Amino acid sequence: MPDPLYFCELLPNIKQVSVSIESQDGEIPTSVGLHPSKRALTVKYGARTARIMLPTPVDSPSITLVPAKTYRLSASQAYLSSGEYEALSAPILDPWDASFVSPECSLRCIACATAIVSNGRIQKWKNLPSEHWADMMDLWHCHKPHNKDGNPEGSRYSGVGRIVAERAVGLVDPMYFLLRREDCENIAFKQTGSNEAETAFCQTCDVPLGIVDEKADGIRLMKWSLSLGLGSFKKNGDELLDSYTFSQWFSAHLQFLVDNTGQRKFLIKPGASILSHQHLDGSGKRTEEGGEGVHIWVFNPNTLTTRSEKPTPTRAVKVYYQNVRSKAEVDGLGDIESVYLPHAIYTRFKRLLDEGTASLPEELRTWAGNWKAGWLERF
Template identity: 25%
Template sequence: MSSTDCNLYAELLANIRQISLAATLPSPCDASTQVVVSADCKSVVLKHRNSTHTLTLPAKTSLGPTVLPIQEKQSGSKSLEWRLPLDVASLPVSNQADCMPWSATDLGTGSGVACRRCGSDIVRPGSVTVWKDLPSENWAEMMEFWHCHKPDHHHHDHDAKNGKAAEENLATRGYGASSAISAQKGVGFVDLTTLLFDEADCETVTVSFFNFRTSAVTLLKWQISCNSSSGAAPDIPECLAATLISTISRSGSSKSLVMPINDVVHGTDGQSSSENAVHIWVINSSIVYASSAHPQCTPAIKLLYRPLSLQEADKMLEAVTCDSQEINLPAQALNDVMRHLEHSNALLPLKERKFREWNVGLLTRWEHR
């Protein structure tokens, strides 16, 4: 946003049934400054000197068509703020479970997979006939938790040899942290950020993430295209947002350290990738916002973020008192995330862009179209 432009920013605060509205002006407000709620209660119009700006609100307000008052303490200020009452009846029902981009039920049966950049087929149409969602990352450990006695453990086995054989038998049936899901021909496995295929179903892949443990070719969702019921393709911010929401659900921790994957050194555009990690603290996992610099109403998660050196991040993760979960991304993808966060930071009102040593950002959240 240029310093010579007016900017409107609105954020839906569903929990307290309000809409936060802020106006940032290039010059102090005066007699010409006016903010009006439209007749349909779905937008506001800002007039300041010789400029006019209209913003569609992220939800309908119950206030009715009116001129919003400018308080005396805001007179002559470049920043104006209001809280508008929410029309609860018009609020759409939000399903937090729908934040996963491209679940198995979204993808078309027999759909091919192509490189989003060049359009080349990676998985030919018809090669994959079944899509399956992978369980959460800690599914093997949870199997240990769910069963106070594992299957076939009807009594304590004090024979070390027999006990070891029993453990090996259980591991082959999916119990134990060493267990893994192997790729299957004709089956596409769907994770939060990736699709996994048997190598035999893939072609024209010269460089890929190949997991020898699962015998699978791993394709990043934001780098490919595929037929889906939503008709849209997820980008890196949406995939990371889904991962953060899943991490909170799984661990209860709202803090994460996003680390670059070490074997990805350079981005595809030839530019060197970031050598920093990013510390993220989610403060609201489900908001909707709109800005005159980005007028479309956008679902997002609101968070605090700060770049850290890899040394700082490693030291933090090794600490006994660490309350942050580790998330890994290719280094170039982490660069893209940082650009997204910095852009979103500029959409916010000036005084809301920082909190102590943290920056405030918005990460776009996937929502079924």
């Protein structure tokens, strides 16, 4: 008999732990009890026992529970006030900002460890401002720039303060590194879509690494496609490599959008530049957009979960999402923030959502009819 499928989630606002258990062959448990550690449930199916790990300890007046598929258990108040929980729930800054990356670091393909930027090639790393900075300039300034006819130019600060990649300087965004082409190596370039910027691939294993940013005279190397070589830190003579998952990087971007827009719902669309509001075709001009997309709702941006395939407590973003298939459906969403991804990354993102949904017990996979439930692992 296979182990039961389970998903447990801390609900921090109401200080409870939600538990959902599904026997994969339909068998009903004969008993359910709270483990003495209060960090797990012990589920018995006749003579066989399975353990359901919980994201936090729980407070329960009884060690015996009535067999059921779902539970709401009170999270331990002592644990929620502890340093251990504070460390798990505290905001995490960008793990690869300019203060962390040094000149002795290298950038390598995450799939095959081929050097993309060699140690010592970049002499200085600097953090980029938010991509929304030009919009904010328009709000902050009471005297906007005027053109030669004396008319206000509005939000046209990008031409005044255009960010340009510099030789031997690495510009660091929360999601990518902006570098000069000549500072990179082992990269091939391909045009993957008529509406997309040129894509950079690893010459060794053909994994997409980023895109050419013509406006900035450089290449955006996406952090989720890279490992960071830690220079002088070695293990058995080899450079130690630091890396994170696509899910962790993308959930961080969703968190950034929530913090900076005050919205929780976004439209993820294919066919444009990575994490930008404009196509990077050199002009910033948008092209006609199709109707395909994913309408995603960031329901809980910071929670702790445990699940069948990963029983250790994991920070996660709980999301609901809908697949959008026509322009009419897109228009029906009204005024909503859009996030654009190249087709290859968009397909990967959809697959990540579907895998998260499939890992949930059946009764958790949908909500309110047409919303699918999922989650993204976060830093």
